[in-house]
Amino acid sequence: AQKVTQAQTEISVVEKEDVTLDCVYETRDTTYYLFWYKQPPSGELVFLIRRNSFDEQNEISGRYSWNFQKSTSSFNFTITASQVVDSAVYFCALRSGNTDKLIFGTGTRLQVFP
Amino acid sequence: EAGVAQSPRYKIIEKRQSVAFWCNPISGHATLYWYQQILGQGPKLLIQFQNNGVVDDSQLPKDRFSAERLKGVDSTLKIQPAKLEDSAVYLCASSSTWGQGSSYSYNEQFFGPGTRLTVL
Numbered sequence: 001a002q003k004v005t006q007a008q009t010e011i012s013v014v015e016k017e018d019v020t021l022d023c024v025y026e027t028r029d030t031t032y033y034l035f036w037y038k039q040p041p042s043g044e045l046v047f048l049i050r051r052n053s054f055d056e057q058n059e060i061s062g063r064y065s066w067n068f069q070k071s072t073s074s075f076n077f078t079i080t081a082s083q084v085v086d087s088a089v090y091f092c093a094l095r096s097g098n099t100d101k102l103i104f105g106t107g108t109r110l111q112v113f114p
Numbered sequence: 115e116a117g118v119a120q121s122p123r124y125k126i127i128e129k130r131q132s133v134a135f136w137c138n139p140i141s142g143h144a145t146l147y148w149y150q151q152i153l154g155q156g157p158k159l160l161i162q163f164q165n166n167g168v169v170d171d172s173q174l175p176k177d178r179f180s181a182e183r184l185k186g187v188d189s190t191l192k193i194q195p196a197k198l199e200d201s202a203v204y205l206c207a208s209s210s211t212w213g214q215g216s217s218y219s220y221n222e223q224f225f226g227p228g229t230r231l232t233v234l
Contacts, residue, residue, distance in 0.1 A: 004156075037225075043203060044117075045157070045225035091156050100145065100209075101170060102223065104156025 002027045004094050006105035013082050014113050021077045021108045023092030029053075032096030034068065034075045039107070040088040051075060082112045116140065118226035120206050126232045132194035135229045139187070139208030145169075146183055147223060148191050149205040157205055163189065196233045203228040 003026040013019045025034060036048040049059065051068050059066050063080045079086055089109045093102040119138040127133050139146050145164050149157035160179065161171040165186040174181070178197070183189040193200055207223040 035222075043228045043230070045205065045207075047222050047224065050222060093156070099170065100147075100162055100223075101159045102157070104158070106154065106156050 002029075002094055002096055002103050004092050004103050004105035006090075006092055006108050008108045009106075010109040010111070012111045012113065015083060016081050018078060018080050019082050019110065019112075021079075021090050021092075021110065023075045023077065023105060025073050025075065025092070025094045027094060027096040029096040032094060035093040035095070035102065036066065036075075036077050037091045037093060037104075038088045039091060045091070048077075079110075082110075084112050084114055086110060087112045118206055118208050118224055120204075120226040120229055122229055123227065124230050124232075126234065127196055128234050129198055130195040132192065133196055133231065134190050134192045135204050135206075135231075137189045137191070137206030137226060139189075139206070140224055143208035143210050143224075144186070145209045146189050147207040147209075148181055148189070149207065149225075151203040151205055151228070153202070160191070193231075196231075198233050201231055201233045203230050 005024045008022055011019055032053045034051045038046045038048055049066055056068050056070060065078045067076045087110060089107045091107045092105045095102050118140055121136050125133055147162050148160045150160050151157040160174045161181045162169040163183040166183050179193055181191045191204060205225050205228045207225045209223045210221045
Protein backbone atom coordinates (compact mmCIF):
# COMPACT_ATOMS: atom_id res chain seq x y z
CA ALA A 1 0.00 0.00 0.00
CA GLN A 2 1.09 3.56 -0.64
CA LYS A 3 0.73 6.09 2.10
CA VAL A 4 2.08 9.46 3.20
CA THR A 5 1.98 10.50 6.84
CA GLN A 6 2.42 14.05 8.06
CA ALA A 7 2.08 13.68 11.80
CA GLN A 8 2.27 17.39 12.55
CA THR A 9 -1.16 18.92 12.07
CA GLU A 10 -0.19 22.47 12.94
CA ILE A 11 3.03 24.27 13.82
CA SER A 12 3.36 27.83 15.08
CA VAL A 13 6.66 29.69 15.14
CA VAL A 14 7.86 33.24 15.49
CA GLU A 15 9.52 34.91 12.54
CA LYS A 16 13.19 34.03 12.01
CA GLU A 17 12.87 30.68 13.74
CA ASP A 18 13.84 27.54 11.84
CA VAL A 19 11.10 24.95 11.40
CA THR A 20 11.09 21.36 10.12
CA LEU A 21 8.05 19.67 8.61
CA ASP A 22 8.08 15.89 8.80
CA CYS A 23 6.99 13.47 6.10
CA VAL A 24 7.03 9.67 6.28
CA TYR A 25 6.04 7.57 3.28
CA GLU A 26 5.21 3.95 2.54
CA THR A 27 5.58 2.15 -0.78
CA ARG A 28 6.72 -1.23 -2.02
CA ASP A 29 7.97 0.14 -5.32
CA THR A 30 11.68 0.67 -5.80
CA THR A 31 11.10 3.59 -8.14
CA TYR A 32 9.10 6.46 -6.74
CA TYR A 33 9.01 10.23 -6.49
CA LEU A 34 8.43 12.48 -3.52
CA PHE A 35 7.09 16.00 -3.65
CA TRP A 36 6.39 18.98 -1.47
CA TYR A 37 3.65 21.45 -2.29
CA LYS A 38 2.69 24.69 -0.56
CA GLN A 39 -0.96 25.75 -0.29
CA PRO A 40 -1.32 29.40 0.74
CA PRO A 41 -4.69 30.83 1.83
CA SER A 42 -5.52 31.52 -1.83
CA GLY A 43 -5.91 27.76 -2.23
CA GLU A 44 -3.59 27.08 -5.14
CA LEU A 45 -1.07 24.28 -4.66
CA VAL A 46 2.43 25.50 -5.46
CA PHE A 47 5.06 22.96 -6.44
CA LEU A 48 8.24 23.20 -4.35
CA ILE A 49 10.38 20.16 -5.08
CA ARG A 50 10.50 16.69 -6.60
CA ARG A 51 12.90 13.96 -5.52
CA ASN A 52 13.30 10.51 -7.08
CA SER A 53 14.07 7.40 -5.09
CA PHE A 54 17.55 7.02 -6.56
CA ASP A 55 18.76 10.42 -5.47
CA GLU A 56 19.30 10.75 -1.74
CA GLN A 57 21.28 13.94 -1.96
CA ASN A 58 19.89 16.66 0.23
CA GLU A 59 18.85 19.82 -1.54
CA ILE A 60 18.93 23.46 -0.57
CA SER A 61 17.08 26.25 -2.30
CA GLY A 62 17.45 29.57 -0.56
CA ARG A 63 15.84 29.26 2.87
CA TYR A 64 14.36 25.85 2.00
CA SER A 65 16.13 22.53 2.41
CA TRP A 66 15.03 18.94 2.11
CA ASN A 67 16.40 15.83 3.82
CA PHE A 68 15.61 12.53 2.08
CA GLN A 69 16.45 9.36 4.02
CA LYS A 70 15.40 6.04 2.51
CA SER A 71 16.49 4.17 5.63
CA THR A 72 13.71 5.84 7.61
CA SER A 73 11.35 6.45 4.65
CA SER A 74 11.35 10.14 5.41
CA PHE A 75 11.48 13.29 3.32
CA ASN A 76 11.59 16.22 5.73
CA PHE A 77 11.40 19.88 4.81
CA THR A 78 13.17 22.65 6.72
CA ILE A 79 12.55 26.36 6.43
CA THR A 80 15.40 28.45 7.80
CA ALA A 81 14.72 31.91 9.23
CA SER A 82 10.98 31.62 8.66
CA GLN A 83 8.95 34.58 7.43
CA VAL A 84 5.29 35.51 7.73
CA VAL A 85 4.87 34.77 4.01
CA ASP A 86 5.77 31.16 4.72
CA SER A 87 2.43 30.74 6.51
CA ALA A 88 0.53 28.09 4.56
CA VAL A 89 -0.43 24.44 4.55
CA TYR A 90 2.39 22.22 3.28
CA PHE A 91 1.71 18.87 1.67
CA CYS A 92 4.06 16.00 1.09
CA ALA A 93 3.11 13.67 -1.76
CA LEU A 94 4.22 10.37 -3.24
CA ARG A 95 4.08 9.04 -6.77
CA SER A 96 5.14 5.44 -7.26
CA GLY A 97 4.78 2.61 -9.70
CA ASN A 98 3.44 3.06 -13.19
CA THR A 99 0.97 5.74 -12.30
CA ASP A 100 0.76 9.51 -12.30
CA LYS A 101 -1.40 9.48 -9.21
CA LEU A 102 -0.09 11.64 -6.39
CA ILE A 103 -0.81 10.33 -2.90
CA PHE A 104 -0.93 13.29 -0.56
CA GLY A 105 -0.46 13.47 3.18
CA THR A 106 -2.97 15.34 5.31
CA GLY A 107 -0.81 18.45 5.36
CA THR A 108 0.87 20.55 8.04
CA ARG A 109 -0.43 24.04 8.70
CA LEU A 110 2.45 26.39 9.41
CA GLN A 111 1.75 29.72 11.06
CA VAL A 112 4.58 32.21 11.29
CA PHE A 113 3.93 35.10 13.63
CA PRO A 114 5.73 38.44 13.40
CA GLU B 115 2.85 31.78 -19.07
CA ALA B 116 -0.75 31.66 -17.87
CA GLY B 117 -1.53 29.13 -15.15
CA VAL B 118 -4.38 26.69 -14.80
CA ALA B 119 -7.71 28.51 -14.78
CA GLN B 120 -10.81 27.32 -12.97
CA SER B 121 -14.32 28.63 -12.57
CA PRO B 122 -16.34 29.32 -10.63
CA ARG B 123 -14.19 29.95 -7.55
CA TYR B 124 -17.09 29.37 -5.18
CA LYS B 125 -20.40 27.57 -5.47
CA ILE B 126 -23.16 26.95 -2.97
CA ILE B 127 -25.95 24.53 -3.82
CA GLU B 128 -28.53 22.43 -2.06
CA LYS B 129 -28.29 18.67 -1.91
CA ARG B 130 -29.71 16.83 -4.91
CA GLN B 131 -28.95 19.78 -7.20
CA SER B 132 -26.42 19.49 -9.97
CA VAL B 133 -23.24 21.53 -10.45
CA ALA B 134 -20.48 21.82 -13.02
CA PHE B 135 -16.91 23.05 -12.78
CA TRP B 136 -14.69 24.19 -15.60
CA CYS B 137 -10.94 23.96 -16.05
CA ASN B 138 -8.61 25.40 -18.66
CA PRO B 139 -5.12 23.86 -18.40
CA ILE B 140 -1.79 25.42 -19.20
CA SER B 141 -1.40 25.72 -22.95
CA GLY B 142 0.19 22.65 -24.46
CA HIS B 143 -0.26 20.41 -21.44
CA ALA B 144 -1.53 17.03 -22.58
CA THR B 145 -2.49 15.70 -19.19
CA LEU B 146 -5.26 17.06 -16.97
CA TYR B 147 -6.25 15.97 -13.48
CA TRP B 148 -9.23 16.61 -11.22
CA TYR B 149 -8.69 16.30 -7.47
CA GLN B 150 -11.11 16.53 -4.56
CA GLN B 151 -9.82 18.12 -1.36
CA ILE B 152 -12.05 17.71 1.67
CA LEU B 153 -11.39 20.12 4.52
CA GLY B 154 -8.42 19.00 6.60
CA GLN B 155 -7.29 16.40 4.10
CA GLY B 156 -4.88 16.21 1.21
CA PRO B 157 -6.15 16.23 -2.36
CA LYS B 158 -7.44 12.95 -3.75
CA LEU B 159 -7.30 12.18 -7.47
CA LEU B 160 -10.71 11.76 -9.08
CA ILE B 161 -9.83 11.44 -12.74
CA GLN B 162 -6.88 11.85 -15.08
CA PHE B 163 -7.04 12.60 -18.82
CA GLN B 164 -4.29 12.38 -21.38
CA ASN B 165 -5.46 14.49 -24.31
CA ASN B 166 -9.15 13.58 -24.47
CA GLY B 167 -8.80 10.01 -23.20
CA VAL B 168 -9.31 8.82 -19.62
CA VAL B 169 -6.18 7.34 -18.02
CA ASP B 170 -7.43 6.77 -14.47
CA ASP B 171 -10.94 7.23 -13.06
CA SER B 172 -10.76 4.52 -10.42
CA GLN B 173 -11.66 6.91 -7.59
CA LEU B 174 -14.42 8.78 -9.38
CA PRO B 175 -17.89 8.04 -7.92
CA LYS B 176 -19.38 7.33 -11.29
CA ASP B 177 -22.96 7.13 -10.07
CA ARG B 178 -22.97 10.89 -9.56
CA PHE B 179 -19.74 12.33 -10.93
CA SER B 180 -18.84 12.69 -14.58
CA ALA B 181 -16.06 14.47 -16.42
CA GLU B 182 -15.14 15.15 -19.99
CA ARG B 183 -12.34 16.76 -21.90
CA LEU B 184 -13.60 17.43 -25.36
CA LYS B 185 -10.93 18.31 -27.93
CA GLY B 186 -8.23 17.56 -25.39
CA VAL B 187 -8.08 21.06 -23.91
CA ASP B 188 -10.74 22.36 -21.49
CA SER B 189 -12.46 20.02 -19.10
CA THR B 190 -15.69 20.01 -17.10
CA LEU B 191 -16.47 18.04 -13.96
CA LYS B 192 -20.12 17.52 -13.10
CA ILE B 193 -21.88 16.30 -9.97
CA GLN B 194 -25.49 15.16 -10.26
CA PRO B 195 -27.11 14.89 -7.78
CA ALA B 196 -24.90 16.46 -5.13
CA LYS B 197 -24.67 15.10 -1.60
CA LEU B 198 -23.60 16.84 1.60
CA GLU B 199 -20.34 14.89 1.61
CA ASP B 200 -19.39 16.40 -1.75
CA SER B 201 -18.59 19.68 0.00
CA ALA B 202 -14.92 20.18 -0.81
CA VAL B 203 -12.47 22.11 -2.93
CA TYR B 204 -12.17 20.73 -6.45
CA LEU B 205 -8.71 21.25 -7.87
CA CYS B 206 -7.71 20.98 -11.48
CA ALA B 207 -4.09 20.35 -12.43
CA SER B 208 -2.23 19.92 -15.68
CA SER B 209 1.15 18.62 -16.73
CA SER B 210 3.13 18.05 -19.88
CA THR B 211 3.33 14.36 -18.99
CA TRP B 212 2.66 12.26 -22.07
CA GLY B 213 3.10 8.87 -23.64
CA GLN B 214 2.91 5.30 -22.48
CA GLY B 215 5.34 2.51 -21.73
CA SER B 216 8.89 3.20 -22.86
CA SER B 217 7.95 6.59 -24.29
CA TYR B 218 6.45 7.79 -21.04
CA SER B 219 7.63 11.16 -19.82
CA TYR B 220 6.44 12.47 -16.45
CA ASN B 221 6.47 16.13 -15.56
CA GLU B 222 5.26 18.14 -12.59
CA GLN B 223 1.60 18.87 -12.05
CA PHE B 224 0.60 22.53 -11.84
CA PHE B 225 -2.58 23.31 -9.95
CA GLY B 226 -5.34 25.84 -10.42
CA PRO B 227 -6.89 27.90 -7.59
CA GLY B 228 -9.73 25.44 -7.10
CA THR B 229 -13.50 25.67 -6.80
CA ARG B 230 -14.90 25.60 -3.27
CA LEU B 231 -18.21 23.73 -3.27
CA THR B 232 -20.61 23.92 -0.35
CA VAL B 233 -23.59 21.58 -0.38
CA LEU B 234 -26.37 22.55 2.05
